[in-house]
Amino acid sequence: MLVLIDRDGVLNRDRSDLVKSPEELDILPGAPEAVASLTRAGHATAVITNQSVVGRGLIDLAMLERIHDKLQAAVSAAGGRLDKIYICADPPWAAGPRRKPAPGMLIEAMAHFRAAPADTVMIGDAKRDLEAAAAAGVRRLLVLTGKGAATRDAGWPAAVDPVEIHADLAAAARALTGKAAA
Template sequence: MLVLLDRDGVINEDRADFVKSPDELVFIPGALEAIATLNSRGHKVVIVTNQSCIGRGLITLETLDNIHGKLKSALKAKGGRLDDILIAPDAPWAATENRKPGAGMILEALTRFREQPRNTVLVGDSKRDLQAACIAGCHRILVQTGKGRATQSEGLDRALLPVSIARDLTEAVTFIGEGRFTP
């Protein structure tokens, strides 16, 4: 199975002022171990993340590479790895189809890993994550970390349903392992 993960709010703490340096990347407890569990079960794991901080001129691609280097190193120390990281650097006012809620990054991952939407699940914390996965036809899990609780309390559009709700990435991985995400 292909498992697509949003980054901010799912793997690391979401910041209103963006993650602008490796020091600002603070992992949600259990998230790295959850990714290592997915790896140990043979799943492909890909991050699909909007990074408008690049389009806004707050950081460079080189800085983002350093931030992701910290993520990869910390993950390796826990016995895990990422199969890819796809980013949408677009500012909101210059959005392309890659920027969620567009499905561009998801469709790219499906093509790159030769996977079907029915064999793919996206784990995210925002409505735009769910919208992108819905457009691509993938399974959807909303975590309550990051913006997840607020997203859930605002209510989900019927068009986005069904959506499984997990406390965090650890519980989402349990759902994936047990096949307890909605079709």
Template sequence: MLVLLDRDGVINEDRADFVKSPAELIFIPKALEAIARLKAHGHRLVVVTNQSCIGRGIINEEQLAAIHGKLKDSLAKLSGDLDDIIVAPDAPWAATPRRKPGPGMLFEAMQKYHTAARETVFIGDSARDIEAARSAECHRILVRTGKGQKTLAEGLPRHLMPVHVAEDLDEAAGFILEGRF
């Protein structure tokens, strides 16, 4: 199975002022272990993340590479890794179809890894994540971490269903490993 992961709010703590350095990349408890477990069971793992901080001029691509270097190094310590990290650097006012809620990054990952939507699950924490997954016809898991609790409180539109809800990435990984998809 291809597992697509949002980054902020799913793997690491979401920040209103953006993650601007490796020091600001604070992992959600058990998130890295969940990724390592999924990888150990043979799943392909791709982060698909909006990073408007680039389009807004807050950080540059080299700074983002350093942030993702910390993510990869931290995973390697747990014998985990990612197959890829796909980024939409667009600012919201200059959004391309790659920027979620557009499904562009999800389609890109499925094409690159030759995986059908029915064999792909997307894990996110916001309505725009779930909207992107619905548009790409992937299975959908919403985690309560990050913006997830607020997203649930606001209610998910009917057209986004079905959506599985997990406490965090660790529980979402359990859903996948239990074969719910």
């Protein structure tokens, strides 16, 4: 299975002022172990993240890479692997076909990993994650961390159903693997 994972609010704490340095990347408890349980179960994992922080000119790609080095190091220390990180730098006012809710990054990832939509899932905390997953034809898991509880309360268009709801990434990973994270 290919497991696509949103970043902010799922792997690390969502910040309304955006993550602009490794120091501002506050990894959620249990998230690295959850990725590790997916890796151990033989699933490919990829991050699918809108990073308008780049398109807005707040940080450059080199800084984004340093932020992701910290994320990868935490996952690696837990015994897991994020196989690829897809980013879309577009600011919202110049959104291309890769910026969620558009499905471009998900389609790219499925092509890279040669995964069919039926063998792919997307885990996210925002409506745009669910919409992108629905547009790509992949299974949708909402976690209640980050914006997740507000997303659940606000609801989504019927076309986005069905959506599976889990407390956090660890619970979503357990649902996908049938195992608790070590």
